[in-house]
Amino acid sequence: MKLTTLLAGAAMALGLATSALADGHEKTKVGFVFVGPIGDGGWTYEHNKGRLMVEEQLGDAVETVFVENVAEGPDSERVMTQMALDGADLIFTTSFGYMDPTINIAKKFPDVKFEHATGYKRADNVSTYSARFYEGRAIQGHIAGKMTKSNIIGYIASYPIPEVIRGINAAYIHAAKVNPDVEFKIIWAYTWFDPAKEADAARALIEQGADVVLQHTDSTAPQAAAQEAGNVVTFGQASDMAQYGPFPRVSSIIDEWGPYYVARTKAVMDGTWESMDTWDGIGAGMVGIGEITDAVPADVKEEALAMKAAIADGSYHPFTGPIKKQDGSDWLAEGEVADDGTLAGMSFYVEGLTGEIPQ
Structure with a gap:
């Protein structure tokens, strides 16, 4: 599915999210697992800019959390587990080496949605995304x-x-x-x-x-x-x-991760999130x-x-x-x-x- 498709219906999703808050429902909680520091000036810096875009565009409808400098391997499983236990509805895991840990933890938390960057393993509650x-x-x-x-x-x-x-x-x-x-x-x-x-x-x-x-x-x-x-x-x-x-x-x-992060968060909010692969490039703006x-x-x-x-x-x-x-x-x-x-x-x-x- 292309990024342009993901963005369709965004306004409706935001409206639903705002309405849900008015009805007393909790915010959608979105977690990010980062392999480097958010000040690295490169990869993690850009992923964190995407996280900030989620906050900026969705406002009070969401809460985001992140952990930086997470080693690929067992330590990442610990971080993902804690995010899920703390109530995350959606978790983005942003490095190739998080692939198997993401699959492992997703099995333990079937009601949590996971998005893994640059990998190729999927599950009912795990999507993959990467850029060309x-x-x-x-x-x-x-x-x-x-x-x-x-x-x-x-x-x-x-x-x-x-x-x-x-x-x-x-x-x-x-x-x-x-x-x-x-x-x-x-x-x-x-x-x-x-x-x-x-x-x-x-x-x-x-x-x-x-x-x-x-x-x-x-x-x-x-x-x-x-x-x-x-x-x-x-x-x-x-x-x-x-x-x-x-x-x-x-x-x-x-x-350019921000539009994807916003679109996928909205999909969780409005109940349309599905497991899929996304691989977009210059044409789609990623x-x-x-x-x-x-x-x-x-x-x-x-x-x-x-x-x-x-x-x-x-x-x-x-x-x-x-x-x-x-x-x-x-x-x-x-x-x-x-x-x-x-x-x-x-x-x-x-x-x-x-x-x-x-x-």
């Missing part, structure tokens, strides 16, 4: 391929999961399209948020000759490291990170592209914006053949578009990338 971040990575790859002078692009990866592998592939494909000499150097940080590790990874990539650094980690530390180095291009991750513009941060991927600064040559900026428009209207898909896998085997024929099932479970590099994906 790879669409933004394709645009970044195009800009990176055009702007690198060393032909070395660094990539700070978090964990070897399909979401991250998709992003690396999308960025590389589009960098190599405009610069066949480009080389990607990838450092796996094995963290979503650790400013010290992220800064070290950025410095290591810069020492290896990278003059463009992309990241799939959540802090602004790589931006600061690039700023210190000078002449290194970066892109904001999950949030705009515009404080580092116009250079080194020349654009960004922005996660993925935003931050301002492309004047540090990017005008023609490159124009090309990037044209790609954004084509992705948004569906006339271009970032994974369109011909594309081979890293081992040289055929994957997509000329004009063939990758199916969502393959993308959702992507576990391979495309041709041209070096190194192995960690197991």
